[in-house]
Amino acid sequence: MEHRWQVAISAGLVAAVWAGIADIFHLVTWIGFLSCSTYFALGKLNFQGVVISWFTNLSGVFWAWLVISGSSFFETPMVGYLLTGIVTSAMCLQAKYSKLAFIPGAFIGCCTTFAMGGDIANILPALIIGSLLGYSMSELSGVLVSLTLKWKARA
Template sequence: MKKLIALGISIGLLAGVFTAVSASVHSLGGLRAPLVVWVGFAAWACFYSAGGKAAGLGKTLGANATGLLWGWLIFWAATQLAPDSAVILGLCVAVGAFGMCVQARWSPLSFIPGAFVGAACYFGNGTVWQSTLISLVVGALLAYASEALGELPLRTGRTTKQPA
């Protein structure tokens, strides 16, 4: 089986299950919609963009989580300083964007796009950090699983030559 076909099957199956489960879960510990499909898919894309495997998972989780934290700090600071000021919001975003770039000096947080995705998901999910974080983590873990499942047919279909 070709690699992209196997990967497409594994991603399709897991994405379908994730969507069905997300749509059917209405509350978990008081959270509204604890699994947000598009947020999970954003993390899934980050995993593959970060190179996949364990290293890509680590970079995705670290960058997405700190991006969410930067988003929370941006929102908190802007609402504390001047909640109705577009200028203050813009300045807070500028500081946060700078921080998301500078943190990349540390290897586990070196995936800058992942940080911006984490912040964007936080804002896009209405500044609800709990369901954003849960969905980012679940999406990244499903991406890791989809890669592993997509490689199974390739591994089992190979024959290794035994030394004579």
């Protein structure tokens, strides 16, 4: 990675800002970082990547909510196991649609929802902002690379 310092500086700055904002507004910091990771793992470092991150992460939240809600109607854990299998298949099958094509994003949203016990109100803001964090890191890295290249050209 040729521009490692620029990436490191932008990632550090944006991460610090996010940690502060998350603390002030009582957002779950690690969820934002997972969504940010979805953005980067997707590999589309533009606003389309943000949108696909949102769609895939949020679809995972929906699928987990379906398992949690559906399981609550039955006393046997077997229903939860069955729903988990169906939902896992659905998250893979939904990848047929371009906005839902990044399967790991769906699993990140789903696992986050399970980890948070289905607390959607605390999940959604951090997931949505997290993809924007990734976009901000990417954009700031580009600015820093550009400034570095201009500075080197003058030297």
